[in-house]
Amino acid sequence: MDYISTRGKVEKCGFIDAFLMGLANDGGLVIPSEIPVISEQKLKEWESLSYQDLMLEIFSYFTNDEIPYEDLRKLIYDSYSTFRDENVTPLKPINDSLYVLELFHGPTFAFKDVALQFMGNLYSYVATKRNEIINILGATSGDTGAAAIQGVRGKEGIRICILHPHQKVSKVQELQMTTVQDENVLNLSVKGNFDDCQQFIKELFADVDFKHKYHLRAINSINFVRILAQTVYYFYAYFQISKTKPVGKVNFSVPTGNFGNIFSGYLAKQMGLPVGKLILATNENNILERFVKEGVYMPGEFHSTYSPSMDIQIASNFERYLYYLTGKNSEKVASLMNQFRSEGKIEIAGEELLKVQADFESKGVQGKDCLQVIEKYYKQYSYLFDPHTACGVSAYEACSGDDEVCVVFATAHPAKFNESIELVHIEQTFPLEIQGLFDKTQYQTVVDNEKQQLVKQLETFFA
Numbered sequence: 001m002d003y004i005s006t007r008g009k010v011e012k013c014g015f016i017d018a019f020l021m022g023l024a025n026d027g028g029l030v031i032p033s034e035i036p037v038i039s040e041q042k043l044k045e046w047e048s049l050s051y052q053d054l055m056l057e058i059f060s061y062f063t064n065d066e067i068p069y070e071d072l073r074k075l076i077y078d079s080y081s082t083f084r085d086e087n088v089t090p091l092k093p094i095n096d097s098l099y100v101l102e103l104f105h106g107p108t109f110a111f112k113d114v115a116l117q118f119m120g121n122l123y124s125y126v127a128t129k130r131n132e133i134i135n136i137l138g139a140t141s142g143d144t145g146a147a148a149i150q151g152v153r154g155k156e157g158i159r160i161c162i163l164h165p166h167q168k169v170s171k172v173q174e175l176q177m178t179t180v181q182d183e184n185v186l187n188l189s190v191k192g193n194f195d196d197c198q199q200f201i202k203e204l205f206a207d208v209d210f211k212h213k214y215h216l217r218a219i220n221s222i223n224f225v226r227i228l229a230q231t232v233y234y235f236y237a238y239f240q241i242s243k244t245k246p247v248g249k250v251n252f253s254v255p256t257g258n259f260g261n262i263f264s265g266y267l268a269k270q271m272g273l274p275v276g277k278l279i280l281a282t283n284e285n286n287i288l289e290r291f292v293k294e295g296v297y298m299p300g301e302f303h304s305t306y307s308p309s310m311d312i313q314i315a316s317n318f319e320r321y322l323y324y325l326t327g328k329n330s331e332k333v334a335s336l337m338n339q340f341r342s343e344g345k346i347e348i349a350g351e352e353l354l355k356v357q358a359d360f361e362s363k364g365v366q367g368k369d370c371l372q373v374i375e376k377y378y379k380q381y382s383y384l385f386d387p388h389t390a391c392g393v394s395a396y397e398a399c400s401g402d403d404e405v406c407v408v409f410a411t412a413h414p415a416k417f418n419e420s421i422e423l424v425h426i427e428q429t430f431p432l433e434i435q436g437l438f439d440k441t442q443y444q445t446v447v448d449n450e451k452q453q454l455v456k457q458l459e460t461f462f463a
């Protein structure tokens with residue numbers, strides 16, 4: 001398997017180089033040159049596999065034997081040994097048409113752990129094997145940073161710096177990031193919003209000299225390995241249903257911000273998994289909903305919501321989908337992205353818009369509806385959703401038919417977002433791991449929303 005850029009100006013490379021490249025050197029995103037299609041018979045064989053063995057099978061199509069089978073196996077098993085549930089991402093039935101896939105059993109109680117525990121180990125493996133210096137730089141709306149830091153802390157040969165928007169992440173998210181004392185971790189708290197942080201990262205990675213001088217590597221969802229790691233649980237969820245009852249297609253409702261998690265579902269579908277509707281759940285920051293419904297991709301006004309990990313206006317993985325939407329036309333992708341930079345929007349119409357609407361359904365969930373869903377399901381089913389998951393459930397109610405089966409992704413544990421749970425007067429008991437954070441010392445540097453200040457911090461830390 002070769003890896004290429006959505007903008008077509010990067011030479012083909014292998015799996016490990018694609019992993020290390022993160023954002024492609026031409027400013028595009030890395031994708032596999034072709035998507036393998038899994039036969040029905042293979043899918044049947046995979047039904048009974050454990051999460052880890054399933055991941056091993058799926059990754060084997062993409063790693064080109066660059067990682068020997070036994071090494072890959074060890075990397076995968078080590079990565080999920082930190083999870084609190086032996087099934088890694090257990091599936092829970094709520095009623096006949098609704099299942100919840102709990103993605104929050106990793107160290108930071110959000111779905112980002114699933115990919116980032118693995119990526120932390122993979123970076124460390126590559127650092128040792130290739131004798132490389134690896135400095136990870138990323139931006140977070142809260143969960144990615146915490147998960148990335150947990151994946152990297154204390155490991156040899158790698159350092160990590162994470163930018164987060166100052167006081168715009170939840171208390172637990174902030175504590176999970178900043179109570180880590182390891183020397184290879186730096187937290188920068190930027191006086192701006194998440195899009196500002198993301199923009200800095202994009203600019204720094206686009207500056208090829210800077211990127212090379214400081215050996216920068218990406219850990220946010222622009223890295224293809226993260227997308228691939230997330231593809232695994234679509235398969236896993238499907239199999240947990242299909243091995244117990246005959247089921248045709250299964251819908252997935254996915255709380256979405258950067259278009260990462262849902263793109264993994266798009267990939268799973270292209271690989272032959274019987275995915276029905278891919279439901280893109282967002283909050284009031286609904287650029288993606290407007291894109292699906294009207295064909296206009298244009299940032300709107302920024303809203304702070306109950307689901308802050310989805311408070312995103314520019315979805316950094318969107319370009320990957322554009323590549324497939326345009327029939328793998330990298331020139332067209334490059335020109336659309338240029339247009340986006342100069343005019344601030346992309347418009348799709350006619351056949352292409354119909355294609356988008358065949359690929360996705362979408363709902364931007366209002367805050368009050370999000371809270372109502374939390375309350376309703378807690379009363380009716382004694383199941384407590386976090387506000388991101390609640391957006392997924394609300395979108396499921398709007399988009400999935402009664403006679404269809406839908407899996408909603410529980411992307412975070414409710415304890416991570418107690419600020420919202422309190423609003424509906426539900427008292428929850430915190431897991432001990434989270435409770436313990438409140439007594440710890442915080443380590444972070446607050447910086448202005450200004451590139452020079454930021455660069456200075458990075459030059460010192462990564463020197």
Ligand SMILES: *Cc1c(COP(=O)(O)O)cnc(C)c1O
Pocket residue numbers: 110111112143144221255256257258259260261262309310388411412
């Ligand atoms: C990151 C995150 C999302 C959004 O995921 P994307 O891959 O950015 O679409 C949703 N919910 C939670 C809890 C998250 O941490």
